Amino acid sequence: MQIRKRITITYVTLSVLSTLLLCLAVLVLFRQNNRYYFIKRLQDRAKIVASIHYQNDPQKAEYYRKLKTEGLEELIDENDFVLKVNGGNTFEYNTDLQLPTEFYTEVMQKKSGWIEESHRYYYGQVFDESGQKYMVIITAKDRRGNLSTLYIVRILFIGGLAFIILAYFLGRFLARRVVLPMSRITKEVKRISASNLHNRLPQPENDDEMSDLTSTFNDMLDRLETSFEIQANFINNASHELKTPITTIIAESEIMLLKTRQPEEYQEALTNIYNQATRLGNLTESLLKLTQTGYDGQKQVKDIARLDELLMDVKAELDKLQPGNRVSLRLDDLPEDDSLLLIPCNKPLIELALSNIISNGVKYSNNEPVFVTIGANQKYLTVTITDIGIGIPAEDIPHLYEPFFRGKEASRYNGYGLGLPLAMKIIRMHNGELKIQSQPDEGTIVTIVFRKD
Amino acid sequence: MNNILIPTTLQKDTVYALKTALSQSEENSKTIVLMLLKDTPDTASAAFWLRDMQNGLTGLQEEILEQCHDMVSFHPNFKLQVHQQFSVSGPLLRNFIEAHNIGLIILPDTFRKSQLEINRYCLKLLKNSNVPILQLAAEFDEHQFSKALYIENSDSNVQAKDLPKMIGGHFSFRIISQAKFFDDQNHEEMTPVLYDTIYKNGIDLLIETRKPQKISLSKKHKSSLNENFGLPVLSVCEPVY
Structure with a gap:
C-alpha cells in the first residue's frame, strides 16, 4: 500500500474514533442533564402537593392546582400520591402504584429518591407535617426529554458522517503534504545516474527529517x-x-x-x-x-x-x-x-x-x-x-x-x-x-x- | 588522584607492574598500593576464623615483595604500601579507591588470569570503577609507552583528543592511530589490519574504553578481543553524560 493511502486511512480511522468518543460523551452528558432537570421539576411539584395536603384548604388547593396547570410547565400523564407514614418502616400503601420495594426503602431512608420505568419517572419525598410524616410520590412521563435525545442523536449522526467525509479529504491533503518532499526527493534522485554523479539534491532550508534525509543522501552520493x-x-x-x-x-x-x-x-x-x-x-x-x-x-x-x-x-x-x-x-x-x-x-x-x-x-x-x-x-x-x-x-x-x-x-x-x-x-x-x-x-x-x- | 593501585598475586610480573608505576613522572610524591586479596573462611566463631585464616606468604612471594621494596627505595618520591584485603565488595572497593586517592590501576597479567574466585570478583569490580586500568601483557618487560593505538567502540562518545585528559596525565605516550569497531564481523576483518598497523607504526600500547557491566561470576574468563594483540591495554571508563 502506498504511504499516501496509509496516512489517509490512519487519519480517517483516528478521526472516526475520536468523533465517536466525543458523540458518546455528548449523548451521555445530555441525557444526564435532561434527567436532572426533569427530576428537579418533579421535586417542585412534590413540594406543592405536600403544601396543599398540609393546609387542607380547598380554596388554596384550587389556587395551587391552577398555578400548577397555568404557571408551571406542563408534565405529561402527571399524577401525585400522598402516602401516610405510620411508623419507622410502615406506610399506607396505594395499589395504583406498582413500584419495587427498593424504591420505597430508599425514599424512607434518604427522605427522597427517584426511579424510571419505561420513560415514566417516579419521584418520592418524605415530608414532616406537625409530627406526622407523609410520603409524596409524583410521577410523569418525560416525552420531551426523549424527543430531544432523539434529536441530538440525529444531529450527532449527521454531523459525524459529514465530519468523516471531511476527514477523508483532510487526510488526503495531509498525506499529500507529508509525501510531497519525499516525492520531490525521488524525482531528483531519478535524475542522478553514473554519468552525472556530481549532481546533488538541493538542501532544504529548514532543519527537519527531510533535510536529514537529503543530507544523508548527499553524503552517500559524495562517497559513491x-x-x-x-x-x-x-x-x-x-x-x-x-x-x-x-x-x-x-x-x-x-x-x-x-x-x-x-x-x-x-x-x-x-x-x-x-x-x-x-x-x-x-x-x-x-x-x-x-x-x-x-x-x-x-x-x-x-x-x-x-x-x-x-x-x-x-x-x-x-x-x-x-x-x-x-x-x-x-x-x-x-x-x-x-x-x-x-x-x-x-x-x-x-x-x-x-x-x-x-x-x-x-x-x-x-x-x-x-x-x-x-x-x-x-x-x-x-x-x-x-x-x-x-x-x-x-x-x-x-x-x-x-x-x-x-x-x-x-x-x-x-x-x-x-x-x-x-x-x-x-x-x-x-x-x-x-x-x-x-x-x-x-x-x-x-x-x-x-x-x- | 595520583596514587597507583596494583592488585597482585605477588608473581614475577608484579615487578614489571611496579616498574611501570615507577616510570611515571616523579614530580609529585605518589603512593603505590600493592593489594593482596585473601578469601575469608566461612566460620562460625572468631577463634575458628583465626585458626583457619592463612595469611602467610610463600617463599617466592616474600622474595618478590622484598624486590619491590628494594626497587621503590631508589625513588624518593614514591612510597610502597602493602595492603592485605580479606574479602571484597563493591562499596568497600569504591571507598578504598577514594580513601587512597587512586588515579590508576595497573593489573599484572597473572592477577588478570588468576582463577581464585576473590581475584576474579575483584577484577570485575575494578572494571566497573571509573579509574583508568592498565592491563599488562603476559610477555612484557617494557615499561615506557610512547605510541598508542586507540580502538574505539562503535557506541563510544570518546574521541582520541579527549583521552589524555581522561587518563589524568599518568603517561606521556602519543596516540598516533585510531580504529573503530562497528560489530563482531568487522572485528575479524580489522584484526589483520590492526596487526599491520601495530607492526608498522611501532605501537606499544592499546587504548580502549569500557562501560560498567553487570557482574556475573562465571568460571570462564572472557578475554577482551583487544587483549589478544599481546600488548598492554589501557582501559578508560566512558563518562556518563
Missing part, C-alpha cells in the same frame, strides 16, 4: 562519486602522484653516479632514496586501499596526526623538490590546547592532498610568496593557503574538480589537471570541505575546513 572516480582514475592518479618521488630517486641516483664520492655522501643519498621509496610504497598502498575499499572509513585504521606537523612535513618535502619556494607557514595563531590540532586521517593521503594544493599555489604564482595558516577550535580545523598568482577565472571554478580539466591560463603551465580533483576527494573523505576564492591576476585563497564529529 568519490569511490567511483577514484576507481576509474586509479591509473591516472597513481601515475600523477608517484611521478614526484620517482623523479627524486632518479635525480638523487644520477647525481651520485656522476663521480666517485665519499661513503658519507653515499649514505646520505641512500637515506634520501630510502625515504622517497618508503613514501612511494606508502602512497601506492594508500591509493590501492582507496581503490579497493572506496574508503568508507570502516576498515581503515586512521592515523592521529597534528595538523601543524603535517604541514611542516609537507613543507619539508616541498623544500627538497623546489628549494627556492617561498611558502611560509604561519604557526603563530595556534590554539593553546594542542589536542585541538589533532585530526584522525590517512596520513600519506592527507599529506598528498595538502602538498598538491600548496604546490599548485607555488606553481601558478610563478614562485611568489604563498602563505599557509592554521585555525582550530572545538568544531573545526581550517587550513588557509593564500597565493598571489594568476588566479582562476570565475567560469573555470565549477570545473576545477573534473579530472584532466585545464583552465585557459593554467594550460601555460605544466600539469595534467589531476592534483586538485584528487585532493578534493581526499579532503571530502576526511569530513572536510574545500573552498576556493579567486580573482584573476590577483590570487587565490584556498580554505580547507575539517569538521570535527
Whole structure:
C-alpha cells in the first residue's frame, strides 16, 4: 500500500474514533442533564402537593392546582400520591402504584429518591407535617426529554458522517503534504545516474527529517562519486602522484653516479632514496586501499596526526623538490590546547592532498610568496593557503574538480589537471570541505575546513 | 588522584607492574598500593576464623615483595604500601579507591588470569570503577609507552583528543592511530589490519574504553578481543553524560 493511502486511512480511522468518543460523551452528558432537570421539576411539584395536603384548604388547593396547570410547565400523564407514614418502616400503601420495594426503602431512608420505568419517572419525598410524616410520590412521563435525545442523536449522526467525509479529504491533503518532499526527493534522485554523479539534491532550508534525509543522501552520493572516480582514475592518479618521488630517486641516483664520492655522501643519498621509496610504497598502498575499499572509513585504521606537523612535513618535502619556494607557514595563531590540532586521517593521503594544493599555489604564482595558516577550535580545523598568482577565472571554478580539466591560463603551465580533483576527494573523505576564492591576476585563497564529529 | 593501585598475586610480573608505576613522572610524591586479596573462611566463631585464616606468604612471594621494596627505595618520591584485603565488595572497593586517592590501576597479567574466585570478583569490580586500568601483557618487560593505538567502540562518545585528559596525565605516550569497531564481523576483518598497523607504526600500547557491566561470576574468563594483540591495554571508563 502506498504511504499516501496509509496516512489517509490512519487519519480517517483516528478521526472516526475520536468523533465517536466525543458523540458518546455528548449523548451521555445530555441525557444526564435532561434527567436532572426533569427530576428537579418533579421535586417542585412534590413540594406543592405536600403544601396543599398540609393546609387542607380547598380554596388554596384550587389556587395551587391552577398555578400548577397555568404557571408551571406542563408534565405529561402527571399524577401525585400522598402516602401516610405510620411508623419507622410502615406506610399506607396505594395499589395504583406498582413500584419495587427498593424504591420505597430508599425514599424512607434518604427522605427522597427517584426511579424510571419505561420513560415514566417516579419521584418520592418524605415530608414532616406537625409530627406526622407523609410520603409524596409524583410521577410523569418525560416525552420531551426523549424527543430531544432523539434529536441530538440525529444531529450527532449527521454531523459525524459529514465530519468523516471531511476527514477523508483532510487526510488526503495531509498525506499529500507529508509525501510531497519525499516525492520531490525521488524525482531528483531519478535524475542522478553514473554519468552525472556530481549532481546533488538541493538542501532544504529548514532543519527537519527531510533535510536529514537529503543530507544523508548527499553524503552517500559524495562517497559513491568519490569511490567511483577514484576507481576509474586509479591509473591516472597513481601515475600523477608517484611521478614526484620517482623523479627524486632518479635525480638523487644520477647525481651520485656522476663521480666517485665519499661513503658519507653515499649514505646520505641512500637515506634520501630510502625515504622517497618508503613514501612511494606508502602512497601506492594508500591509493590501492582507496581503490579497493572506496574508503568508507570502516576498515581503515586512521592515523592521529597534528595538523601543524603535517604541514611542516609537507613543507619539508616541498623544500627538497623546489628549494627556492617561498611558502611560509604561519604557526603563530595556534590554539593553546594542542589536542585541538589533532585530526584522525590517512596520513600519506592527507599529506598528498595538502602538498598538491600548496604546490599548485607555488606553481601558478610563478614562485611568489604563498602563505599557509592554521585555525582550530572545538568544531573545526581550517587550513588557509593564500597565493598571489594568476588566479582562476570565475567560469573555470565549477570545473576545477573534473579530472584532466585545464583552465585557459593554467594550460601555460605544466600539469595534467589531476592534483586538485584528487585532493578534493581526499579532503571530502576526511569530513572536510574545500573552498576556493579567486580573482584573476590577483590570487587565490584556498580554505580547507575539517569538521570535527 | 595520583596514587597507583596494583592488585597482585605477588608473581614475577608484579615487578614489571611496579616498574611501570615507577616510570611515571616523579614530580609529585605518589603512593603505590600493592593489594593482596585473601578469601575469608566461612566460620562460625572468631577463634575458628583465626585458626583457619592463612595469611602467610610463600617463599617466592616474600622474595618478590622484598624486590619491590628494594626497587621503590631508589625513588624518593614514591612510597610502597602493602595492603592485605580479606574479602571484597563493591562499596568497600569504591571507598578504598577514594580513601587512597587512586588515579590508576595497573593489573599484572597473572592477577588478570588468576582463577581464585576473590581475584576474579575483584577484577570485575575494578572494571566497573571509573579509574583508568592498565592491563599488562603476559610477555612484557617494557615499561615506557610512547605510541598508542586507540580502538574505539562503535557506541563510544570518546574521541582520541579527549583521552589524555581522561587518563589524568599518568603517561606521556602519543596516540598516533585510531580504529573503530562497528560489530563482531568487522572485528575479524580489522584484526589483520590492526596487526599491520601495530607492526608498522611501532605501537606499544592499546587504548580502549569500557562501560560498567553487570557482574556475573562465571568460571570462564572472557578475554577482551583487544587483549589478544599481546600488548598492554589501557582501559578508560566512558563518562556518563
